[in-house]
Amino acid sequence: MTDLTVHPTPLVLAEQVSRAVGCDVWVKRDDQTHPRYGGNKVRKLIPLLAEARASGVTHVLTAGAAGSHHVLATAVHAGALGLRVEAALVPQPASPHVEEMLRASAAQASRLHPCANFPAALATLALRALALRARGAHPRIIPIGGSNALGSSGYLDAQFELAAQLTAMGIPRPDVQVCALGSGGTLAGLLAGCALVGDVGEVWGVRVTPPLATPAWRLRALVRATLRLRGSHLEPPPLRIFEDALGGGYGVPTDDARRARDLFARDDLMLDDTYTAKAAAGLLALARRTPRRYLFWQTLSSAPLGPLVGSPARALGPDLRSLLR
Numbered sequence: 001m002t003d004l005t006v007h008p009t010p011l012v013l014a015e016q017v018s019r020a021v022g023c024d025v026w027v028k029r030d031d032q033t034h035p036r037y038g039g040n041k042v043r044k045l046i047p048l049l050a051e052a053r054a055s056g057v058t059h060v061l062t063a064g065a066a067g068s069h070h071v072l073a074t075a076v077h078a079g080a081l082g083l084r085v086e087a088a089l090v091p092q093p094a095s096p097h098v099e100e101m102l103r104a105s106a107a108q109a110s111r112l113h114p115c116a117n118f119p120a121a122l123a124t125l126a127l128r129a130l131a132l133r134a135r136g137a138h139p140r141i142i143p144i145g146g147s148n149a150l151g152s153s154g155y156l157d158a159q160f161e162l163a164a165q166l167t168a169m170g171i172p173r174p175d176v177q178v179c180a181l182g183s184g185g186t187l188a189g190l191l192a193g194c195a196l197v198g199d200v201g202e203v204w205g206v207r208v209t210p211p212l213a214t215p216a217w218r219l220r221a222l223v224r225a226t227l228r229l230r231g232s233h234l235e236p237p238p239l240r241i242f243e244d245a246l247g248g249g250y251g252v253p254t255d256d257a258r259r260a261r262d263l264f265a266r267d268d269l270m271l272d273d274t275y276t277a278k279a280a281a282g283l284l285a286l287a288r289r290t291p292r293r294y295l296f297w298q299t300l301s302s303a304p305l306g307p308l309v310g311s312p313a314r315a316l317g318p319d320l321r322s323l324l325r
Contacts, residue, residue: 004077006033011165014296015320016266021284021292026174028162031302034077040179040186041073041084044146051142059089059110059132059139062146063088063121065251067098067274069301070145070183075108076308084110086128086294088121092325093251097272098318104308106320114319118144142276145183149225154191156226159197163173170179174201175292180299181205181281182243184214184222186273190297192226195234201295206242206282209250209273214286216241242282250274256281269298276300 010029017025017241033042052060056083060078064071064087078085085108106112113128115121125141127193132139143151166173177200179186183209187205194200207214209211218241247254257277264271264280283296 004034004042004049004081006042006046008161008165009033010289011162011169011313014264014267014269017263017284020263020288021032021291023287024172024293025283025287026171026295027267028295028297030158031270031298031300032165035303037073037076037303037308038079039069039073039301040068040155040297041146044151044185044189045073045077046154046220048142048146049081049083049152052078052083053081054138054250056138057083057140058137059084059086060142061088061125061128061139062142062143063090063118063125065090065092065108066320067092067095067101067251069101069275072101072108072308073301074142074146075105075208079110083173086111086113087115088115089320089323090115090117090121091323091325092274093268094160095253095273098251098274100305100309100325102320102323103313103316104305106316107310107314112320114323128238131177134315138305143183144183146184146190147185147222149222149229152185152192152222153229156196156225156230159190159200163197163200172293173199174295176201176286177203177295177297178242178279178283178286178305179203179205179297180275181214182209182275186218186297186299188222188226188244191223191236191239192230194232195227195238196232201293202240203237203238204242204282204286206245206279208246208278209313210246211243226294242286244285245278245282247278248298254281260284270300270302
């Protein structure tokens with residue numbers, strides 16, 4: 001077993017994107033947090049899995065949509081630490097990327113539980129935890145996206161990493177930072193880190209999940225809880241949410257997201273329709289409205305999925321295939 005760590009990820013200027021919007025757009029390459037499977041989930045899993053191991057946890061239980069990056073990241077990295085991983089999955093609009101993610105999760109997780117919706121998924125996890133405890137195991141339920149105060153603290157630390165890089169590279173601090181707003185842990189951690197680091201610009205979350213999934217009051221509470229975890233009672237920065245990128249719903253592609261995906265690809269930055277393309281579309285809208293110095297948190301893993309899917313790829317059973325809508 002090895003410890004899970006993240007070395008500072010690259011900070012690069014997206015030249016083609018910057019030229020298109022008429023202002024500097026820098027990118028924090030959190031797609032490179034880990035060579036086996038990266039993305040933003042890794043930063044949140046570092047404290048979550050460290051605490052789980054210290055507590056003698058044997059099984060990690062979590063939930064997500066069919067193509068969940070969090071579920072796959074948990075299966076990969078908790079599995080590498082010797083923990084068994086089970087996940088409850090709910091339906092998601094089908095796409096080649098979502099299907100490949102589902103195949104990788106099926107190959108990496110100990111067990112997947114197809115569920116009709118998130119309430120059913122959470123009930124499934126609770127029942128599995130009871131059953132495992134009855135057998136003498138020590139399960140731990142990790143919230144959707146790893147987005148509690150402990151998980152969010154990974155992105156509090158990321159703000160310190162960013163501030164050190166900006167100083168070392170002699171780059172002015174951004175006026176605006178932008179990330180996808182899904183389960184909320186990345187945004188909450190960045191806001192908490194902003195309170196501690198100081199002037200690192202406004203932090204915007206671009207909503208990619210419905211407001212009922214991550215309401216503003218819950219996000220504010222998560223920011224404060226993350227700060228309290230570090231012994232701080234500082235007032236957090238304002239919560240800023242770009243609400244116009246969601247489109248038809250979670251995982252449903254939009255024309256603006258497709259255009260953003262094509263533009264960012266010119267800088268060799270690969271985006272997905274569910275999270276990062278919509279977040280990029282939000283950034284482009286903000287930058288065209290108010291040209292300033294922007295920083296985009298690229299949170300989609302750029303590690304190849306093929307090795308995680310395996311060869312030959314395992315066929316999806318009808319229960320898992322039914323999750324692709």
